[in-house]
Amino acid sequence: MSVKTKKGVGPYLVLGGLIGMALIWLFPLYIAFINAFKPQTEFVKYGVLALPHHWDISKFGKFWGDVDFTKKLANSLQISLLVAIIAVTLSFLTAYAIGIGRVKGRTWILGFFMVAFTIPQEALIYPLYSMAKTLNLYDSIWSIIIIFGVMSTGFGTYLLSSVLTTFPDELLEAARIDGASPWRILRSIVLPLLRPTLFVLATMFFIFTWNEFLIPLVMLPSNNNQTVTLSMAITTGQYTSDPTARAAAALIGFMPSVIFFLIFQRTLMRGITLGAVK
DSSP states (O other), X not given: OOOOOOOOSHHHHHHHHHHHHHHHHHHHHHHHHHHHTSOHHHHHHHOSSSOOSSOOOHHHHHHHHHTTHHHHHHHHHHHHHXXXXXXXXXXXXXXXXXXXXXXXXXXHHHHHHHHHTTSOGGGTHHHHHHHHHHTTOTTOHXXXXXXXXXXXXXXXXXXXXXXXXXXXXHHHHHHHHTTOOHHHHIIIIIHHHHHHHHHHHHHHHHHHHHTOOHHHHHHOOXXXXXXXXXXXXXXXXXXXXXXXHHHHHHHHHHHHHHHHHHHTHHHHHHHHHHHHHO
């Protein structure tokens, strides 16, 4: 005789809550989508929530040409990719020294990194601006790459060191007995096992850097060096504002990061799962 287990309403409540949160998260995207294709006259007449009666795609082409979006897209891609590579490399090497190298004072070093990535950007604007001016890096995308590459290292080091401190000592000891140097252990043992976690971290850094606004706004005044997030400001003037053009700009602006996530979604999920298993 089979025994049926009563699951109760708990799982259904959790599922309903997740669906509700997903709808809340998707609602702004829905508003941006319908208003991006809506003529401004319809927006004024029917409001924000109404579906467009006539689908207008002219704002996309106009926005793309007005801000030279191809250049902005190339700048954002270059900055985000280089920041992800630099931050992951520095985080991995630093975390290896702390987690496996067992450097002295590693607890204090981790505490320093924890404090570093909790400092608000507003408190760092003037020192970063002054240093960029001194080093002739102001109005250069390399100032953003260096700043975010170093700033992201704090979070990356803290995350990776927590993983490496639980790395199997038996595996490392066997490699040392076989005569493997610290560099060989890092390259041939630690790196292959940690590669999925590093990819997850690189994806996070890429998306975070792509969405940054404040520091690029201060450091990149010229139109030729600005990023995708800064290009959206052209839709709002001192005395004029076009909400439909702003919606089109927002739709174009966040689509590359969404496409990036969808392309690497399977690898990203596998990396998170493998990291949890470790």
